[in-house]
Amino acid sequence: MNCQGRGNVPKRVFLFSGKRKCGKDFITDILVERLGDKAVIVKISAPIKSHWAKEKGLNLDDLMSANEYKEKFRHEMVVWSEAVRDKDPGYFCRKAVTMNNAQDKPIWIVSDIRRRSDIAWFRQEYGNAIRTIRVTTDDEVRSKRGFKFTPGVDDKPTECDLDEVTDWDWTITNNGDEEQLENSILCLVKDVECISNC
Numbered sequence: 001m002n003c004q005g006r007g008n009v010p011k012r013v014f015l016f017s018g019k020r021k022c023g024k025d026f027i028t029d030i031l032v033e034r035l036g037d038k039a040v041i042v043k044i045s046a047p048i049k050s051h052w053a054k055e056k057g058l059n060l061d062d063l064m065s066a067n068e069y070k071e072k073f074r075h076e077m078v079v080w081s082e083a084v085r086d087k088d089p090g091y092f093c094r095k096a097v098t099m100n101n102a103q104d105k106p107i108w109i110v111s112d113i114r115r116r117s118d119i120a121w122f123r124q125e126y127g128n129a130i131r132t133i134r135v136t137t138d139d140e141v142r143s144k145r146g147f148k149f150t151p152g153v154d155d156k157p158t159e160c161d162l163d164e165v166t167d168w169d170w171t172i173t174n175n176g177d178e179e180q181l182e183n184s185i186l187c188l189v190k191d192v193e194c195i196s197n198c
């Protein structure tokens with residue numbers, strides 16, 4: 001199978017978004033495993049956290065993982081990254097693509113889209129390859145997964161900018177129903193099979 005685009009342009013770019021603890025990492029980890037070698041996860045937070053880890057002498061793996069450690073620094077990181085984004089909306093998107101060596105793979109899974117400007121940047125760069133996915137999870141379930149409303153984080157644009165967007169290509173409900181999630185993941189796998197076979 002050859003589904004690499006010309007000049008290392010990706011064939012498909014899945015843009016995942018959703019509120020904190022909705023399960024973006026959980027779902028994108030499953031998807032990348034299903035898709036195998038041809039897919040790569042791109043995290044916009046990676047260049048932000050890498051910069052922050054160096055700056056503060058922190059452990060990058062801990063900062064990237066889904067544990068409480070990252071919550072301690074979230075607010076400060078948000079403030080700094082927003083200032084950078086204001087000057088250059090595509091800055092972290094570009095860095096994230098190169099940092100993850102995404103150019104080598106035809107299918108990209110961006111696991112942490114937070115801003116309309118992130119979506120606009122990917123659309124501008126990769127046009128028809130873009131598909132947007134919103135993960136929705138009930139507040140009660142998110143709380144059980146560790147979500148606690150944090151003023152200054154959860155009421156700011158990094159967490160709310162996409163709340164008003166409705167024209168997602170797919171919406172995935174992730175309240176813990178395994179069969180429902182499996183069906184959603186299958187849709188995305190089939191989409192990739194379809195473009196790969198074209």
Ligand SMILES: Nc1ncnc2c1ncn2[C@@H]1O[C@H](COP(=O)(O)OP(=O)(O)OP(=O)(O)O)[C@@H](O)[C@H]1O
Nearest residue numbers: 019020021022023024025026027066145174176181
């Ligand atoms: N369908 C599911 N079944 C079981 N556990 C789940 C499911 N979805 C998510 N989780 C668990 O809930 C927690 C939060 O999920 P995850 O880290 O993927 O959320 P997130 O949206 O990436 O969060 P954040 O925005 O804070 O990075 C994790 O411990 C994850 O394993």
